[in-house]
Amino acid sequence: MPSFVRYLYPPVFLLGTLLAWFAVSEWWQWISPTRFPTPTQTAEAFRQILIQGYGNGRLHQHIVQSVLLVSLSFTISAALGIALGIFMGASRKIEALVNPVFLTLRPIPPLAWIPLAIVWLGLENSAKVMVIFVAAFVPSVINTFTGIRSLEVPQREAARMLGIRGRAYYFEVLIPAAMPMIFTGMRLSLQASWTTLVASELVGAMLGLGSILNQAAQDINPPMILVGMIFVALCGWLMTYGLGRLERLAIPWRPL
């Protein structure tokens, strides 16, 4: 395929989709607007939430609430998870001590913690932090652990022979070696955090993108549901993209 076609294809496709959407919902009315909103309705809903607000806040307030909460809790839980993963990877004793508890709790999906979080902490931010912690902690631990263990014995022994001990052994040998896996874990953690946050906001929250969805579902307001979904996707995509950029900065030696 010639290169200009490759660059032209995405915008042309987008335009085509938009046209098709107009056609089936607005012009020919194959799809009833009570089931799926028309483009005009969606634009109107977008304007409403942007300017007047919907469900306890305007669009930017919802976005700030969700993104800040997810970034904060993700950072805390990923940092703790990576630390535990490093210790479990470096010491078989710690691994044997922690692993069974870990294996028992792991099959419980993070979303199943939502009711418990609500019983314990109500509909506050702290309940969301707890659920995100459960979701984000596990992938970080597992991947960091695997990354540390992937360091081969000759490399370990070479490091030891060269007299690298203590803190230098962790920071100059183990952690750089595990870096790609650590980032894989972080990406999985971030995805899980986002899904979990949206779910727990859907179950109950005053503010946040998930609460827009919840409110719109109760009001049977399809255009607003669509606006909420678009922004859930956009924010999720932006955060994944940001983490990808960070990965490139942190692991310059990794071929992409």
Add this chain to the structure above:
Amino acid sequence: MASQRSNGWSENVRLSLIGITLFIGCWYLAVFFEITPRRFLPAPHEVLFQFARLIQEPFTGFTLGQHLLSSFRRFLNGFLLAIAIGIPLGLLMALSRGVQLLVTPVFESVRFVAPIAWVPFAALWFGTGIGGPTLVIFMGAFPPVLINTYRGAIYVDRKYIEAAKMLGAGPIRLMTQVLFPASLPSIVAGLRISAGLGWQSLVGAELIVASSGVGYMMVKGQASIQTQIVMAGMIAIGLVGLLIDILLRRVERRFNRYQEVH
């Protein structure tokens, strides 16, 4: 510095036991000193008793077994639908550039919507009984099936495809008799990821819209602050998820062996 030698077997068992004992011990201590009121944090044995009681006595109209059954039926619907659409579509994408160009942008943009965000539309379009949750499970389970089928199929050796074409195989025979068997290991690996995500999405869907199922049972337990019911539900969800995973892991191992022989 931390030792890298592996512990002996008995050492491992000893440490594992210590780990579990510490966990349960801390739990009992928290209950004993009443860090929170008893109804927010029941003791471990109370949760187990509740689990046993839920198996025999109905809660919100159904016993635990019946709740699990209706959850599992929904899961199976969504999961099978994801397989039925994901595998043929993945093979078709690998075979035809046109289909791939058409599907990829739609798929890539929809994939970033968290499956759980489909709940409002799912309820609006298909109701809260079987249809709505099925759509949510489908949205969770579909991407790994499609991606793994497609990846498995594009890495099939061109030689086989050329040979099959030369021998007169049409697109359908090419898909069912060449691409599909050759990409089976990748497909099965995708199914395992997909089942995990599907089960997780099901739980989310049932927390928000459903009138039966384990998720619904947990929401009712939460609303009446019966923490032991919530915890028993978590155990049940974890156990079934684990069973599904073990089953698919078996299937996966079998196909990997098949691959090695040939």
